[in-house]
Amino acid sequence: MPTENLLSIKDLVLHFNTQKGPVQAVDGVFFDLGYKEAVVVLGESGCGKSSLAKALLRLLPRNVSKYGGQVYLEGNEIMGMDEEQFRQNIRWVRMSLVPQAAMNSLNPVLKVGDQVAEPMIVHHGVKKEEAYNQAAKMFQHVGVPVDFLDRYAFELSGGMRQRVAIAMALVTAPALVILDEPTSALDVLTQANIFNVLKRLKKELEVSFVLITHDIATSSELADRVAVMYAGQIVEVSDAHRFFSEPLHPYSRMLMASVPRLRANVEPEFITGQPPSLLNPPKGCRFASRCPKRFAKCTEEPPVANVDGIQVKCWLYTS
Amino acid sequence: MTNTNLQEQKDLLVVRNLKKYFPVRSGLLQRTSAWVQAVDNVSFTVKRGETLGMVGESGCGKTTIGRTVLRLVEPTSGEVSFEGRDIIKMGQRDLKPLRRDMQIIFQDPYASLNPRMPIGESVMEGLHIHNIGQPKERWEVAIKMLKKVGLEEYHARRYPHEFSGGQRQRIGIARALALNPKFIVCDEPVSALDVSIQSQVLNILKDLQDEFGLTFLFIAHNLSVVEHISDRVAVMYLGKMVELADRDALYREPLHPYTQALLSAIPIPHPNIKRERTILKGDVPSPLNPPKGCRFHTRCPIAIDQCSQVEPEFREARPGHWVACWKVE
Ligand SMILES: Nc1ncnc2c1ncn2[C@@H]1O[C@H](COP(=O)(O)OP(=O)(O)O)[C@@H](O)[C@H]1O
Ligand code: SF4
Numbered sequence: 001m002p003t004e005n006l007l008s009i010k011d012l013v014l015h016f017n018t019q020k021g022p023v024q025a026v027d028g029v030f031f032d033l034g035y036k037e038a039v040v041v042l043g044e045s046g047c048g049k050s051s052l053a054k055a056l057l058r059l060l061p062r063n064v065s066k067y068g069g070q071v072y073l074e075g076n077e078i079m080g081m082d083e084e085q086f087r088q089n090i091r092w093v094r095m096s097l098v099p100q101a102a103m104n105s106l107n108p109v110l111k112v113g114d115q116v117a118e119p120m121i122v123h124h125g126v127k128k129e130e131a132y133n134q135a136a137k138m139f140q141h142v143g144v145p146v147d148f149l150d151r152y153a154f155e156l157s158g159g160m161r162q163r164v165a166i167a168m169a170l171v172t173a174p175a176l177v178i179l180d181e182p183t184s185a186l187d188v189l190t191q192a193n194i195f196n197v198l199k200r201l202k203k204e205l206e207v208s209f210v211l212i213t214h215d216i217a218t219s220s221e222l223a224d225r226v227a228v229m230y231a232g233q234i235v236e237v238s239d240a241h242r243f244f245s246e247p248l249h250p251y252s253r254m255l256m257a258s259v260p261r262l263r264a265n266v267e268p269e270f271i272t273g274q275p276p277s278l279l280n281p282p283k284g285c286r287f288a289s290r291c292p293k294r295f296a297k298c299t300e301e302p303p304v305a306n307v308d309g310i311q312v313k314c315w316l317y318t319s
Numbered sequence: 320m321t322n323t324n325l326q327e328q329k330d331l332l333v334v335r336n337l338k339k340y341f342p343v344r345s346g347l348l349q350r351t352s353a354w355v356q357a358v359d360n361v362s363f364t365v366k367r368g369e370t371l372g373m374v375g376e377s378g379c380g381k382t383t384i385g386r387t388v389l390r391l392v393e394p395t396s397g398e399v400s401f402e403g404r405d406i407i408k409m410g411q412r413d414l415k416p417l418r419r420d421m422q423i424i425f426q427d428p429y430a431s432l433n434p435r436m437p438i439g440e441s442v443m444e445g446l447h448i449h450n451i452g453q454p455k456e457r458w459e460v461a462i463k464m465l466k467k468v469g470l471e472e473y474h475a476r477r478y479p480h481e482f483s484g485g486q487r488q489r490i491g492i493a494r495a496l497a498l499n500p501k502f503i504v505c506d507e508p509v510s511a512l513d514v515s516i517q518s519q520v521l522n523i524l525k526d527l528q529d530e531f532g533l534t535f536l537f538i539a540h541n542l543s544v545v546e547h548i549s550d551r552v553a554v555m556y557l558g559k560m561v562e563l564a565d566r567d568a569l570y571r572e573p574l575h576p577y578t579q580a581l582l583s584a585i586p587i588p589h590p591n592i593k594r595e596r597t598i599l600k601g602d603v604p605s606p607l608n609p610p611k612g613c614r615f616h617t618r619c620p621i622a623i624d625q626c627s628q629v630e631p632e633f634r635e636a637r638p639g640h641w642v643a644c645w646k647v648e
C-alpha cells in the first residue's frame with residue numbers, strides 16, 4: 001500500500017435497510033488524502049455525506065444492510081480490524097469527528113472543559129489534571145478564552161460552542177479530523193471566523209481534515225483537494241486549484257454556476273429536477289436525468305476516467 | 320392630487336419608529352425581569368412594485384419586523400401603514416380584508432404545510448377562509464397557481480411529504496399567491512434549499528412579481544442571496560436598521576462598517592482567493608442588554624469615543640442612501 005497518503009478510500013459502501021428497501025447512501029466512494037491536507041467532500045442534502053462520515057468512523061446505526069470496502073489510514077487497512085482494535089487504535093485516537101450540529105449536542109449539565117478533557121481520560125487513560133491542561137491548550141488553539149473551561153454550553157454563543165466541539169475532536173491529537181457541515185448553522189461572520197480557525201489549526205497542529213459540506217464557496221478557503229458526491233457516489237476528485245478554476249463533471253459545473261457571486265453581471269443558474277432516490281437509483285449515470293450533456297452511452301454506468309490526474313465519473317471523458 | 324397622496328401612490332408600506340420588545344419572565348411568579356429589544360425604532364418604506372431586501376445575522380430582528388408589518392405580532396409601539404391606512408390601530412374586523420392583500424412565505428415550507436392535506440387544498444385554504452368563490456372555483460385557482468410555480472395539475476392531490484424541498488417552497492409560493500395579494504413578506508424562502516435550486520425559486524418569485532405587480536419584503540441572512548432580487552437593500556444589526564440604499568449603491572459603496580464586514584465575509588469559490596475574510600471582534604451582544612451609544616461600537620473597527628456614548632441618527636447621508644454611523648460624512 002502506498003504510504004504517501006494519510007487516507008485512502010476504495011469502494012466504500014454503506015447501505016441501510018428500510019421498509020421500502022435498501023437505501024444506497026454510500027455506494028462506491030473513493031478518494032485519497034495526503035498528510036496535512038484538507039479534502040472537501042461537496043454534495044447536496046441527502047447525497048450521503050453524513051453516512052460517509054459514519055462509515056469512516058464505524059459509527060453505524062442498527063439497520064445497516066451492507067458495509068464494506070477498504071480504508072487505509074496511515075498505511076493500515078482499518079475496515080478489516082475487529083471492533084476492539086478499531087476502538088483502541090482508530091476511533092477518537094487517530095481519527096475523530098465533529099458531527100453535524102455538534103454545537104447543539106454538547107452536554108448541557110457538564111462544564112465544557114470537562115467535556116473536552118473527557119476523550120483524553122477515556123481513550124488515553126491520562127489523569128484528570130493532565131487532561132484538563134490538554135483541554136486548556138486546545139481552547140487556545142481554537143480561540144476560546146481559557147476561563148470558559150468552567151462554563152456551561154448554554155453560556156456560550158453558537159460560534160464558541162462550535163469551537164468547543166472542534167477542540168473536543170482535536171484533544172487526542174488525531175491525524176485526521178472529519179468535520180460534518182461545521183459551519184452551516186452559523187452566520188456569515190461566525191463562519192468566516194471558524195474557517196480562519198481551521199486554517200490556523202491545519203498549520204499549527206499538522207492535522208488533516210475531511211471537510212464535509214454543501215457550501216462550495218466557503219469550502220474553497222480550506223481545500224487542497226475536492227471530492228464531489230452525488231447520489232451516494234463520488235463523481236469527481238480533483239485538486240482544489242483546478243477544481244475551483246474549472247470543474248470537469250457536468251454536475252460540478254452546474255453546481256458551481258449556481259453559486260451567487262457578488263456584483264456579478266451574470267445571474268446564478270439552477271439545476272432542474274432533483275437527485276434520484278437512493279432506494280432505487282437509475283442503472284446508468286445517476287446524474288443523467290438532469291444532465292444537459294447526456295447522450296446514448298449515459299444509460300450505462302460511467303467508468304471513472306483519469307484526466308491529467310483528475311478523476312471524473314462521466315462518459316464525456318472516456319476516450 | 321396632493322403631495323401626500325402622490326407619496327401614498329408610491330409607498331405601499333410605511334413603517335415609522337417601530338419597536339418590539341419581548342418580555343423575559345423569570346422566577347416563580349414569572350414576573351417580567353427584562354425586555355429583549357428585538358426591534359428598536361426602525362423606520363423604512365417599501366415602494367409599490369419593488370423588492371426591499373432585508374439582511375442581518377440571526378436574531379437581529381428581521382423576522383420580527385416581517386411579522387409585525389403583517390400584524391402577526393403586535394408591536395410595542397410605532398406605526399405601520401399599508402396603502403395609507405394605519406394597520407396597527409385597526410380592529411380585527413377592518414384588518415380581515417387587508418389580510419388578503421398581505422401574505423407571507425416562510426423559510427421552512429414543510430412546517431407551514433398541513434401534512435394531512437393534499438397540497439391543492441392547502442393552496443386554496445385562504446380562499447375558503449375569506450369566503451371567496453365556490454369550492455370548484457377555488458380548486459381551479461389552486462391548480463392555476465400551482466402551474467404558475469411550475470407544478471402540474473396532478474400534483475394538487477398529492478401530500479407534502481411527496482415533494483422535494485424546492486417543490487414545497489414553490490407550493491408555499493402558490494398558496495401565498497392564491498389570494499391575489501399586493502404585498503408578500505418572503506422570510507428566508509431559499510435559506511433551507513440547496514444552492515443548485517435556489518435561483519429557480521428566486522426566478523419564479525421575480526417572474527410572478529412582474530406578472531402580478533407584487534411588492535416584496537425579502538428577508539435573508541446573507542447579502543449574496545438578495546443582490547439579484549432586490550431593488551433596495553436594508554441592513555439590520557441588533558434590532559436597529561444601520562443602512563438602507565439602492566442595491567447598486569449598497570454593494571458598490573457600502574457606508575456602514577457593519578455592511579462592509581458582511582460583504583467582505585461572503586466567501587467566493589475561487590482557487591486564488593484564500594483571503595482572510597474580515598473578522599469582527601467578538602460575537603453579537605445580547606439584545607437583552609444592548610451596548611449604549613451605537614450598538615455596533617463594541618465590534619466596530621473604526622469606532623471613536625463618541626460611538627460608545629451617543630447613538631448615531633439614521634439619516635440620509637447621500638441621496639436615497641441612509642446610514643446610522645458617526646464616521647460617515
Ligand atoms: N439510519 C438510516 N436508515 C435509513 N436511511 C438512512 C439512514 N441514515 C441516512 N439515511 C438515508 O441515506 C441518505 C443519505 O443521507 P445522509 O448521509 O444523511 O446525507 P447528507 O449528509 O449528504 O445529507 C438519505 O436518503 C437518508 O435519508
Ligand atoms: S455520464 Fe452522461 S449523463 Fe452522466 S454526467 Fe456524463 S454526460 Fe452527463
Ligand SMILES: [Mg+2]
Nearest residue numbers: 049050100181
Ligand atoms: Mg449531513
